[in-house]
Amino acid sequence: MSRKYVIAGNWKMNKTPSEAKVLVKEVIEAIGAKPENVDVIVCPPFVAVDAAMGAAEGSFVKVGAQNLHFEAKGAYTGEIAADMLNDLGVSYVIIGHSERRQYFAETDETVNKKVLTAFEAGLTPIICVGETLEQREQGITADLIRMQVKIAFGGVTADQAKKAIIAYEPVWAIGTGKTATNEQADEVCGIIRETIGELYDGATAEEIIIQYGGSMNAGNAEALLAMPNIDGGLIGGAALKPNDFATIVKSAK
Numbered sequence: 001m002s003r004k005y006v007i008a009g010n011w012k013m014n015k016t017p018s019e020a021k022v023l024v025k026e027v028i029e030a031i032g033a034k035p036e037n038v039d040v041i042v043c044p045p046f047v048a049v050d051a052a053m054g055a056a057e058g059s060f061v062k063v064g065a066q067n068l069h070f071e072a073k074g075a076y077t078g079e080i081a082a083d084m085l086n087d088l089g090v091s092y093v094i095i096g097h098s099e100r101r102q103y104f105a106e107t108d109e110t111v112n113k114k115v116l117t118a119f120e121a122g123l124t125p126i127i128c129v130g131e132t133l134e135q136r137e138q139g140i141t142a143d144l145i146r147m148q149v150k151i152a153f154g155g156v157t158a159d160q161a162k163k164a165i166i167a168y169e170p171v172w173a174i175g176t177g178k179t180a181t182n183e184q185a186d187e188v189c190g191i192i193r194e195t196i197g198e199l200y201d202g203a204t205a206e207e208i209i210i211q212y213g214g215s216m217n218a219g220n221a222e223a224l225l226a227m228p229n230i231d232g233g234l235i236g237g238a239a240l241k242p243n244d245f246a247t248i249v250k251s252a253k
Ligand code: 13P
Pocket: 010, 097, 169, 173, 174, 175, 176, 177, 213, 214, 215, 216, 234, 235, 236, 237, 238
């Protein structure tokens, strides 16, 4: 398997622009040299993206955003268009995080529109899927994840799909300290890969990067990242701690 690892920090609603500069520098220093075969991304809040880009310039750290709007421009107060991210030099964008689905009424359909918009703009989407505890207990995890993936990729070409990143984030594991077991996480990442294989073909399924997210930390990252279907992590809380984030990055090998 020739897939690289992608470790991304989702800073959520944390860090001012000035704090973001400091954190990016600390992250670069804590990681040291560019890790072989690992892409490292940080996703600060919109207003800190520019500052983070400046601090990351010339380093191996790439910067992403946490959301975008699917329309190109217009009367959408408070929203950010793909163009605006492009102009800043951003290359990644998180789409459909469960917090966006839960608090900001995002649906599989808006996720799909955003994914298409990101691809049109040349941005790499990090597409989040995941089940709630209730859904897991109902035994519908596999069906739900397949549905989320299928809707998210509607109208996406195989060439585009190959470049996408999918993050499996069980909602019950986010910010709770409750990590999915290595087997649970790998099983669902495997289901995602299988679904991509059904939608496209085996080569696309082999190539696509699938991350796990949900209380991944310096202690559990190595075992999770060693699982065959897990190609990286989308890290929340631990991404705000430079040494912990660096440990996670170094666990990807
Ligand atoms: P935590 O790592 O804080 O659980 O957050 C995970 C997450 O939601 C990343 O997008």
